[in-house]
Amino acid sequence: EVQLVESGGGLVQPGGSLRLSCAASGFTFSSYWMHWVRQAPGKGLVWVSRINSDASSTNYADSVKGRFTISRDNAKNTLFLQMNSLRADDTAVYYCVRDRGWVGLFDPWGQGTLVTVSS
Amino acid sequence: EIVMTQSPATLSVSPGERATLSCRASQSVSSNLAWYQQKPGQAPRLLIFGASTRATGIPARFSGSGSGTEFTLSISSLQSEDFAVYYCQQYNNWPPLTFGGGTKVEIK
Numbered sequence: 001e002v003q004l005v006e007s008g009g010g011l012v013q014p015g016g017s018l019r020l021s022c023a024a025s026g027f028t029f030s031s032y033w034m035h036w037v038r039q040a041p042g043k044g045l046v047w048v049s050r051i052n053s054d055a056s057s058t059n060y061a062d063s064v065k066g067r068f069t070i071s072r073d074n075a076k077n078t079l080f081l082q083m084n085s086l087r088a089d090d091t092a093v094y095y096c097v098r099d100r101g102w103v104g105l106f107d108p109w110g111q112g113t114l115v116t117v118s119s
Numbered sequence: 120e121i122v123m124t125q126s127p128a129t130l131s132v133s134p135g136e137r138a139t140l141s142c143r144a145s146q147s148v149s150s151n152l153a154w155y156q157q158k159p160g161q162a163p164r165l166l167i168f169g170a171s172t173r174a175t176g177i178p179a180r181f182s183g184s185g186s187g188t189e190f191t192l193s194i195s196s197l198q199s200e201d202f203a204v205y206y207c208q209q210y211n212n213w214p215p216l217t218f219g220g221g222t223k224v225e226i227k
Binding site for chain 1 (some may be wrong): 151153155157161162163164165168174206208210213214215216217218219220221
C-alpha cells in the first residue's frame with residue numbers, strides 16, 4: 001500500500017522557518033515526481049512545488065518562489081519542504097502528493113501537516 | 120496561468136438524485152483535467168483524470184466529460200458518502216498547476 005506521511009508542521013512566528021518532511025513507502029520513491037500542495041483553513045487547494053525523480057528539476061508557485069525549497073532523499077524515501085521567511089498567509093495544511101504519470105496529476109495524497117504562522 | 124472556475128459553489132441534492140458539477144478553464148487544457156473529492160478532515164483523493172477516466176476503485180456512478188475549456192462531473196445517484204467538496208485541476212499547461220475553487224455537494 002502506498003503511504004505518504006508528513007511531519008514537521010507546527011506554530012512558527014512570522015519571518016521564521018520550518019522544514020516539512022514526507023516519508024514515503026509502498027512504492028519505488030526514486031521513480032516518481034513529487035509535489036507539495038497546501039490548503040489554507042476553509043479554503044481551496046493550491047499547488048506549491050514539484051520535484052522530479054532525481055531532484056535535477058524543481059518548480060514553484062510564484063507565491064513561494066525564493067522562500068521555499070523542495071528537495072528529496074531517495075535513499076531514505078523522504079521528501080522535504082524547507083520554508084523560510086514565513087508569512088501569515090502561508091498558514092495552511094501542507095500535503096505531500098505523488099505525481100501519477102509524470103504529468104502533474106496528484107495521486108495519492110498524504111494526510112497533511114498543519115503549519116500556522118502567527119505571533 | 121490557467122484559471123479554473125467551478126460552478127456552482129454549493130449544490131444541494133437529495134440522496135439518490137443526480138448531481139452535475141461544472142468546471143471551466145480560461146484557455147484550452149485539452150483533456151488534461153482531473154477531479155478530486157475531499158471529505159471533511161480528510162485529504163483529497165483522485166476521482167477522474169484525462170477528463171473522463173475513473174481512477175482505480177472509483178464507482179461507476181461518477182463520470183466525467185468535456186474537453187478544451189468546458190468540463191462536467193456527474194454523480195448519477197448520490198450516496199451518503201458522496202457529500203463532499205469536489206475540485207477540478209488542469210495539468211495541461213504548467214507551472215503552475217491550478218485548481219478550481221471547489222463545489223460543495225450538500226444534502227438537500
